[in-house]
Amino acid sequence: MVSNLWEQKILPLVLGAALVGAAGCGPDEASPRVQVSLFGWGPNGEGGQGFVTGLPDYPGAQTVTVKVTQPNDRRVLERSSFAFASRSASLPDITYGERIRLDVEVFDANNQLLAAGSTPMFTFEPGSPLRSFRAMVSPVGQAAPVGSLILDSESDQTRLVQSAFDYRGEDRSWLGRIGHESAATSEGEILIVGGGSPTGFYQPFTTPSLTEVYDDIQVFSPVTGYFTSLAQDDASEAVGMIGRDKLAEPRAFHTVTALGEDRYLVAGGFTLRDGVARPVDTLELIDLNEPPGTRVRSIIDFNGNPVRLNSPRAHHTATLRSSDGAVLIAGGIGREDQVLSTFEVVNVRAAEVSLPIDMSSPRVGHSAVLLHDGQTVWVAGGRTRSQVLDSSELLVPAGASSMSQPGVDLGRARYGASARRVRSGGGDLVLMVGGFTSLSEGASASYELGRPLQDQWIAMSEQRMESARGVAAMVELPQTGDLLIVGGLDPDRQVVTSAERLVFQGLSAIPPFAVEELGSLYQERYDFTADVASNGQVLITGGMSRENNNVARHDAEYFNAYDPVRPPL
Numbered sequence: 001m002v003s004n005l006w007e008q009k010i011l012p013l014v015l016g017a018a019l020v021g022a023a024g025c026g027p028d029e030a031s032p033r034v035q036v037s038l039f040g041w042g043p044n045g046e047g048g049q050g051f052v053t054g055l056p057d058y059p060g061a062q063t064v065t066v067k068v069t070q071p072n073d074r075r076v077l078e079r080s081s082f083a084f085a086s087r088s089a090s091l092p093d094i095t096y097g098e099r100i101r102l103d104v105e106v107f108d109a110n111n112q113l114l115a116a117g118s119t120p121m122f123t124f125e126p127g128s129p130l131r132s133f134r135a136m137v138s139p140v141g142q143a144a145p146v147g148s149l150i151l152d153s154e155s156d157q158t159r160l161v162q163s164a165f166d167y168r169g170e171d172r173s174w175l176g177r178i179g180h181e182s183a184a185t186s187e188g189e190i191l192i193v194g195g196g197s198p199t200g201f202y203q204p205f206t207t208p209s210l211t212e213v214y215d216d217i218q219v220f221s222p223v224t225g226y227f228t229s230l231a232q233d234d235a236s237e238a239v240g241m242i243g244r245d246k247l248a249e250p251r252a253f254h255t256v257t258a259l260g261e262d263r264y265l266v267a268g269g270f271t272l273r274d275g276v277a278r279p280v281d282t283l284e285l286i287d288l289n290e291p292p293g294t295r296v297r298s299i300i301d302f303n304g305n306p307v308r309l310n311s312p313r314a315h316h317t318a319t320l321r322s323s324d325g326a327v328l329i330a331g332g333i334g335r336e337d338q339v340l341s342t343f344e345v346v347n348v349r350a351a352e353v354s355l356p357i358d359m360s361s362p363r364v365g366h367s368a369v370l371l372h373d374g375q376t377v378w379v380a381g382g383r384t385r386s387q388v389l390d391s392s393e394l395l396v397p398a399g400a401s402s403m404s405q406p407g408v409d410l411g412r413a414r415y416g417a418s419a420r421r422v423r424s425g426g427g428d429l430v431l432m433v434g435g436f437t438s439l440s441e442g443a444s445a446s447y448e449l450g451r452p453l454q455d456q457w458i459a460m461s462e463q464r465m466e467s468a469r470g471v472a473a474m475v476e477l478p479q480t481g482d483l484l485i486v487g488g489l490d491p492d493r494q495v496v497t498s499a500e501r502l503v504f505q506g507l508s509a510i511p512p513f514a515v516e517e518l519g520s521l522y523q524e525r526y527d528f529t530a531d532v533a534s535n536g537q538v539l540i541t542g543g544m545s546r547e548n549n550n551v552a553r554h555d556a557e558y559f560n561a562y563d564p565v566r567p568p569l
Contacts, residue, residue: 035133036132037133037135038104038134038137039136040052040056040115041144041147042058043056043057043059051147055137063111064081064105065081065107066081067079067102068100069102069103070097070099071478071479084106096126097123098125099123101122101565102135103118103564114140115139116138116140117136118135120533121535138558139519139560143499144558145556146162146556146557147225148225149225162556163226164555165218166216166226175195175216175218178252178544179269180542181254181529184258190533190539191219191220191230192219192220192529192541193218194266195252197552198211198544201550202550204470204471205365205415206337207270207337208252213271213277214252215247215249216230216231216246217230217246217286222539230245244293247284248282249271249282251314256318257318257319257320258320259325259327262289263285263288263348264287265284265285266283268282269314279334279335281308281312282306282309283306284296284298284299299351302351307346308353309329309344310353311340313329313332313334314332314333315331315365316330316332316364317329319368319370320370321370322375325349327348328343328368328395329345330395331362331379333364341359343356343357343395344357357402359404360393361384363382364384365381365383366389367418367419369430371394371428372421372427375397377394377396378395379393380452381410381413383439388439390413391409392408407452408450408455411457412437412446414432414436414437414444416434416435416470417435418474418485419433420474420476424481428453431449433447434446434447434470444470449513459511463511463513464515467490468496469488469490473487473540475538476532479566480503482563484559484561485502486498487525487530495524495526495547496526499521500518502515521557524546525542525553528553530559539556540556
């Protein structure tokens with residue numbers, strides 16, 4: 001059944017925008033409604049830049065387009081456009097459906113995109129109550145603070161401020177952190193798991209000096225812009241009153257691996273013992289399907305004993321093998337700063353961990369990528385205690401166990417690189433970007449592209465990005481398949497705040513990626529997490545700021561990479 005036309009109007013966009021729509025399939029049927037309040041980041045009335053209720057007055061803005069989309073199906077259902085100066089418009093038709101999103105775009109007179117934003121995805125169906133959302137519009141190719149509404153105790157008025165980690169704990173302190181991990185949920189929220197507070201500059205892939213290690217799990221909602229502790233009990237307005245819903249072992253520089261169906265494996269990391277960071281061997285399961293208070297638990301075998309890694313480790317990689325659901329834990333740092341040369345296979349369903357399996361070399365700061373066969377994990381680069389590696393190996397199933405086989409050598413030794421399978425290349429291509437080429441300095445701007453299962457490099461290390469960077473975040477944009485590279489450290493271990501977009505041009509193109517320079521982070525930080533939220537923005541959380549006395553950040557920002565919904569060719 002098709003809905004009626006949205007008859008309501010957009011209220012004046014500068015004064016406070018609200019998009020209200022109604023749909024129904026008959027005169028006797030209750031009509032569900034959706035209300036969207038717009039706010040923006042950009043020029044304000046005082047000549048500065050900040051949060052603005054409604055849309056900021058972007059210079060040169062001429063046209064606003066509103067689209068009803070289904071991003072998961074790459075469908076644009078309806079659209080309407082209006083003049084920016086008119087401040088009002090009829091909204092497009094809408095149909096009932098799942099995972100719908102409203103996308104807002106602002107164009108200049110030359111049809112160049114100036115700013116964009118979206119609601120989180122939502123379901124629109126008969127009988128639904130009024131659904132209210134806020135959509136933040138910000139300049140494309142730039143970062144802006146994540147906005148959340150906070151009640152100002154002095155003025156008793158709500159105002160938009162930059163979102164920060166939830167501070168409701170025993171000491172009500174802001175929990176700035178590095179070494180945390182993140183994962184997306186099926187509801188479009190982002191989990192931020194653990195992390196720690198450093199005492200000074202953190203040298204990547206070493207044992208850190210930490211003042212505190214956290215056991216909390218923060219949940220970011222793109223609907224509200226808030227972070228909330230998973231252990232928060234809203235009824236009692238306290239943390240942990242109905243159960244822990246926290247990690248049993250506080251940890252940083254661990255891994256969080258999505259297992260599917262809102263279940264996540266937490267493995268290893270550093271904890272504090274007698275004030276010193278020590279690697280741990282514990283495994284925990286986050287299961288959001290369980291009742292509050294029981295959503296985090298240790299993995300227990302059939303004899304009732306906790307399942308543990310054979311080797312305590314941190315800075316390792318954890319890769320889900322889609323062929324059988326096993327997780328391969330490889331390399332990392334063990335006791336007494338030992339660089340580990342083994343991997344272990346965790347079978348969560350059977351509550352089992354394999355005996356340690358030898359790799360060809362000790363590795364930390366390496367890359368691990370699941371190849372297109374769903375069972376081979378390609379481990380490449382990294383460092384030992386004395387050298388940077390250009391070797392790689394293939395971790396493959398072997399009967400009831402697994403084994404390592406030699407892989408193709410990299411064109412350049414590197415650690416702290418960013419690596420990913422390239423969806424646009426048919427699924428068998430792997431890209432490795434940047435990283436450090438020596439133990440003391442030498443961040444690289446080069447990248448390599450190849451097919452590890454065929455021992456083949458197509459584009460060697462002479463291909464380059466614009467900026468040299470190691471330990472950068474790399475995110476695949478779900479609509480275009482483009483890769484966003486953001487942040488990192490340069491050859492002098494200074495923070496790189498810029499971002500670049502890599503657009504795959506095809507194997508016959510020289511170079512195979514078009515590199516587009518984008519804007520910078522809103523605030524200097526490195527060792528942050530980056531995830532695509534359900535509103536299409538890239539959420540950047542935590543990290544360390546060198547310009548602020550190496551203090552861990554407790555706030556978040558959005559990078560607007562602009563990844564529009566386009567029907568498939």
